[in-house]
Amino acid sequence: MKFEVFFHVEGNQLPSIVEQFHSLWKFSEKLENVGIDLNKWHPAAPTEKESLAHKAFGPSGPTEEAIRLAHSNNQDEPDFPSVGIWNGIEDNGGAVLKSSLSLNGICSVEFNSDGILEHRSYDVTADLVERAIELWAATCIEVGPFKYYVDEMQVFPVRPGVGWMLYLPHEISHDQVPEAQMLRHVTDANGHKGTIIISEIDGMFSVDNPAHVHTANKIEIRLADCGLLPKYADL
Numbered sequence: 001m002k003f004e005v006f007f008h009v010e011g012n013q014l015p016s017i018v019e020q021f022h023s024l025w026k027f028s029e030k031l032e033n034v035g036i037d038l039n040k041w042h043p044a045a046p047t048e049k050e051s052l053a054h055k056a057f058g059p060s061g062p063t064e065e066a067i068r069l070a071h072s073n074n075q076d077e078p079d080f081p082s083v084g085i086w087n088g089i090e091d092n093g094g095a096v097l098k099s100s101l102s103l104n105g106i107c108s109v110e111f112n113s114d115g116i117l118e119h120r121s122y123d124v125t126a127d128l129v130e131r132a133i134e135l136w137a138a139t140c141i142e143v144g145p146f147k148y149y150v151d152e153m154q155v156f157p158v159r160p161g162v163g164w165m166l167y168l169p170h171e172i173s174h175d176q177v178p179e180a181q182m183l184r185h186v187t188d189a190n191g192h193k194g195t196i197i198i199s200e201i202d203g204m205f206s207v208d209n210p211a212h213v214h215t216a217n218k219i220e221i222r223l224a225d226c227g228l229l230p231k232y233a234d235l
Contacts, residue, residue, distance in 0.1 A: 001118060002163075003111040003128065003143050006235045007136040009103055017070050020083045020099050021062040023135050027109070028057065028085070028097065030131040034120050036087055036095055043069045044084035044098075056085040079103065106235055109136060117143075122165070122201045126184055129167050129196050133188040139235045141167035141196075147207045148216070155220045159229050162197060162216040164205035168228060169194040176226050179218040197223075 009015065015023075028038055038057055043066035045051035054065045062070075066085075074081045084098040095113040109132065117125055129141050144163020148154065154161030167186075172195040174183060184196040199205060199216045206212050223229035 001113050001116065001144070002146050002149060003113070003117065003125075003132075004141065005109040005132045005136055005138050006140045007107050007109075007138045009101060009107055010137070012103070014079075014081060014101050014103050017074065017081060017083065018062065018067055020081060020101060021067060021070055024083060024085060024097055024099055024109075025057050025061050026135055027111075027131060030128055031095075031097075031111075033124060033127065034116055036116065040087045041085045041097075042088050044073055044086070045069050051086070052088055106139075106232075107136075112146075118204050120204075122182070122198055122204075126165060126196050126198060129165065130184070130186050133167060133186060133194060135189060137169075137189045137192070138167060138194075139169060140230070141165075144205055144216075145207050148205075148213070151207075153207060153213055153217075155217050156224060156229070158231050158233070159220070159224065160232065160235075162199050162219045162223075164200060164216075165196055165198045166219075167194060167196045168223075170228055171195060172197065172223075172228065176228070177219050177222050179215055179222060181215075 032038055041056035042051045043054055043056045055063050056066045070083050080102050082100040087095045092115040095116055097111050099109045101107045140160050142160055143165045148163045149161055169192055171193045180197050181201045182198040186194055188194055199219055200212055
């Protein structure tokens with residue numbers, strides 16, 4: 001399952017590695033609601049053995065060892081710092097959380113999981129989206145199966161896909177997207193209003209269900225017609 005946050009850094013200075021890692025910690029606290037224990041996260045490291053030997057988080061945030069590894073990992077790309085953690089599990093049950101920053105481009109936070117969000121209700125997943133916009137002033141958040149995006153099942157390959165749910169920083173009404181099964185109006189980190197557009201509430205969105213894909217596609221067309229679906233390049 002893909003969960004990706006797009007945002008921009010405000011001002012002319014990137015957050016420090018510590019600040020970047022701290023934001024992942026705050027988001028990881030919310031991930032306990034989908035069964036990922038905060039104590040199970042490990043920092044990115046040159047080898048799997050070294051990663052598993054350390055904890056990413058302690059009681060009050062990132063551990064000193066995790067911060068040390070993050071600084072070491074970013075020595076060659078100081079202008080594009082990235083911080084990553086994983087739960088030590090490959091394939092089913094595995095999860096990776098990564099923050100990638102750029103001063104003059106699009107920043108992102110990716111939560112990629114296998115067999116985790118698939119077993120959660122739409123409201124639990126929408127809660128994660130809401131937590132994300134409290135931490136990062138997102139220009140867009142996509143949530144849905146990898147295949148929906150990799151196989152370009154969305155209508156416009158150069159624009160975000162609705163998939164299971166899509167956050168946009170606009171107040172959107174049901175009259176504008178009547179195909180959406182639910183709209184959740186939320187407020188981001190800077191106090192701006194936005195909307196989580198949810199295409200399926202009776203279970204998880206599935207690319208193997210033509211009705212689910214059809215609904216998501218109709219929402220995308222409707223948003224584009226309203227001038228509300230930007231290009232990735234304009235995020």
